[in-house]
Amino acid sequence: MIRLQRNLVRAAFALSVFSFGAAPAIAQVGLPGSNPQRSTRQTNPGASDIDESTKNLRDEDPAVRLEAVKSLAASQDKKAVEHLIEATADLDPRVKIKAIDALGTLRAADATPVLVQVLYMRESEPWLQQRVLVSLGKIGDTRSAKPIADFLSRDTDAATKGTAIYALGEIGDPSSVADLKRIGDSSSDETTQRLVRDAVAKIEQRQINPEVVVKALRDSEEDQRPASASAASPLAY
Numbered sequence: 001m002i003r004l005q006r007n008l009v010r011a012a013f014a015l016s017v018f019s020f021g022a023a024p025a026i027a028q029v030g031l032p033g034s035n036p037q038r039s040t041r042q043t044n045p046g047a048s049d050i051d052e053s054t055k056n057l058r059d060e061d062p063a064v065r066l067e068a069v070k071s072l073a074a075s076q077d078k079k080a081v082e083h084l085i086e087a088t089a090d091l092d093p094r095v096k097i098k099a100i101d102a103l104g105t106l107r108a109a110d111a112t113p114v115l116v117q118v119l120y121m122r123e124s125e126p127w128l129q130q131r132v133l134v135s136l137g138k139i140g141d142t143r144s145a146k147p148i149a150d151f152l153s154r155d156t157d158a159a160t161k162g163t164a165i166y167a168l169g170e171i172g173d174p175s176s177v178a179d180l181k182r183i184g185d186s187s188s189d190e191t192t193q194r195l196v197r198d199a200v201a202k203i204e205q206r207q208i209n210p211e212v213v214v215k216a217l218r219d220s221e222e223d224q225r226p227a228s229a230s231a232a233s234p235l236a237y
Contacts, residue, residue, distance in 0.1 A: 050077050057083060062092035069095055073102035081108045088114055097131055104135025112141040119151060126156065130163045137167035145173035152183055162195050169199030172206045 049071060056068035069087050072080040085108075087099035100118070103111040118124055119132045136144045145168060152164050165183065168176045177200055184196030 050075060050079055050083075053080075054083050057087055057090075062090075062095055065090060065092065065095045066098060069098045069102065073098070073105070081106060081110055084108070085111050085114050088118060093128070097128070100128075100131050100135050104138035107139050109139055109141045112136065112139060112144050115139075116144055116147045119147070126160045129156075129160050133160070133163045133167045137170035140171050142171060142173040145171050145176045149176055149179035152179065158189065158191070162191065165192070165195040165199050169195075169202040172203050174203060174207060177203055 053068040053071040053075070056064050056071075059065055059068070065087070069084065072084050072087075081103065084099045084102050084106075087095055088103070088111075090096045090099065100115065103115065115132050115136055119129055119136075124132070133148065136148065148164050148168055148171075152161060156164075165180065168180060180196050180200050180203075184193050184200075187193060187196075
């Protein structure tokens, strides 16, 4: 009886060793009916993130929409620009501003017509116009140069006018020089005149040496932006 019990113990031990040794192999092979391939969400997380953010852009909660815009802004997917352009029409100013800022940072030339439209909208307040001008300056699309020059002929506050002048310098379209000089000659404000001189010099420098890289406007570098360019703007962060 004792010998029989010992044999049973040995058999059980051997069976347990076999089971533990075989487990990794079973895990590698997979169970019948299982799919060893990873899901689409795992293999292509970027596409899923874009889809989720796009869905969240239509959420009733502006905080959710704001997070969606932030996610799109950080995305490397070209489709994100399309949805960021859509977000510029958001009713919440934080979402709207974040989308506008993101388009500028991404230098999304496709957004130029929409941003120009926002600039000219009657309900666009100065703080919003300034953010649009900053983004247009970052993008550097020459298609926006003429609309910005025409915008300067409007009766607007000094901060917005200064931002527009600076944006023209960033865009660097030679056709803007005449408009800038006209504005400088007709203004008695020393700050406006200085901004005009700087913008004209920047454009002319580009004509002399096209390889000169002009630093784009950055929100984190206030010394590169006109005074009060973002004053009284609702925070988008």
